[in-house]
Amino acid sequence: MGNTLKPAGETRAGDVLARMRSDIISCALKPGTKLRFETLRELYEVSFSTLREALSRLVAEGLVVAEGQRGFLVAPVSLFDLNDLTDVRVLVERQCIKLAIERGDDRWEADIMAAFHRMDRLQSRLGASYYLSDEWATLHSAFHLSLVAACGSPNLLEIRQKLFERAHRYRRMSSQFRPQWRAKDVEHKMIMDRVIARDTATAQDLVDRHIRETTENVIAHASHLFAQGGAGDPFKRSDPVAAE
Amino acid sequence: MGNTLKPAGETRAGDVLARMRSDIISCALKPGTKLRFETLRELYEVSFSTLREALSRLVAEGLVVAEGQRGFLVAPVSLFDLNDLTDVRVLVERQCIKLAIERGDDRWEADIMAAFHRMDRLQSRLGASYYLSDEWATLHSAFHLSLVAACGSPNLLEIRQKLFERAHRYRRMSSQFRPQWRAKDVEHKMIMDRVIARDTATAQDLVDRHIRETTENVIAHASHLFAQGGAGDPFKRSDPVAAE
DNA sequence: TTACTGCCGATTTTCGAAATAATCAAAACC
């Protein structure tokens, strides 16, 4: 049919959703902040209903929490949540890796190498501080997804993706302090090698460590930003992202 | 403070959400059905915005799917989805059981026994077809939750609960055909015993089998109702629920 | 002083109309 392209076919709510998600992950909207409709309406230039739509979806993603009839809140960060999130991610990611290695075909292997190559090339182009770039964050996310894309479980992949994005916010919080993630490059290559070699146990262990080390890094360098009880601390506006 | 009770403190959106969820699970709204706003507005007696709010949340729960700017759809059922859902549930539930047994205290054990007792008493009161009751479904859900409540992972519990509700719809589809779930009663007791005895491996295996057998039952008796490609088949309106 | 009750301003939630986008069918074109 005539339906050739529709890249611009985006609803306003979808646009606001994306922008808010980005602002929350980058901590431009600080954890624990109360989200007042009037303020947001001016900031994003949309109406109440459209905001509500976006807020509802962000609640589903765990980036915003709803407080009964008392409005919305940027989801607080905490040491407890980070650790819990990490444990769940490890569980899910290990299973994804296992299934993908069982079920993946040649096409899957090729896609992994392509995703790695794209990420690797962009790193070279951007130089030392590649991890500060939003574009790199996208390719990094795509690389990790490609590793498990063949797992054959839409439900597991959906859960994995939501957890990945929640974790992204924590990574971003630490990357602005200690930009020394060089070891991660090597890890990505090792993981890819072991996955394509269908070495399930080693691949799982590598991914496990990859995730947990990042968490330890965040705790070491950014945990002073976490709320102890619940309310958020003041954050500097920034948009760097940590590697994983 | 004076805040003694607020059981009636429910927003209209929350009310509509609950009613729609119930209607979807009971297949009063058939899988694959297109959800037209005008129709729903009359059915639930609310406005567009309120509907949109509820729909958004149901999308998050996986009971409704959004089709870009072409509206909403009751999430279709399929053999593939049921099997996938079952596998993910087993993964999550096994981990929940393991953690709960590691971390649970006396209070946790007591809560399990209390939940079982309440479910058991209601079964006696309702007689042979207890599983047709919504009230029993609630207690059944609470019992399974109590088993893993002490796992200490809010993220895992949240995922578990969403998967449980999605599976609920499938259970309901089969229970209207073959009301012979008597073996499940015994299973519940066995699971409780092994969990409280802190016998992790056996408890995990029992829960695993508990879930998978229910799925097999659904496939055996209700898979003819599943859409092959995606669109839903006609369903009879009903509100029975299968045991698990 | 302490606890309860009733009001007021601020904020959220709901509403239905208006704008925008998709669908379908008939007409025009190749």
Place this chain on the structure above:
DNA sequence: GGTTTTGATTATTTCGAAAATCGGCAGTAA
């Protein structure tokens, strides 16, 4: 005859005002 274009119809998305709700404060009583 088959394909594309056009236009009317239907459905969804967005808007801002109106209604409902919350939290605090003043006033009263114990």
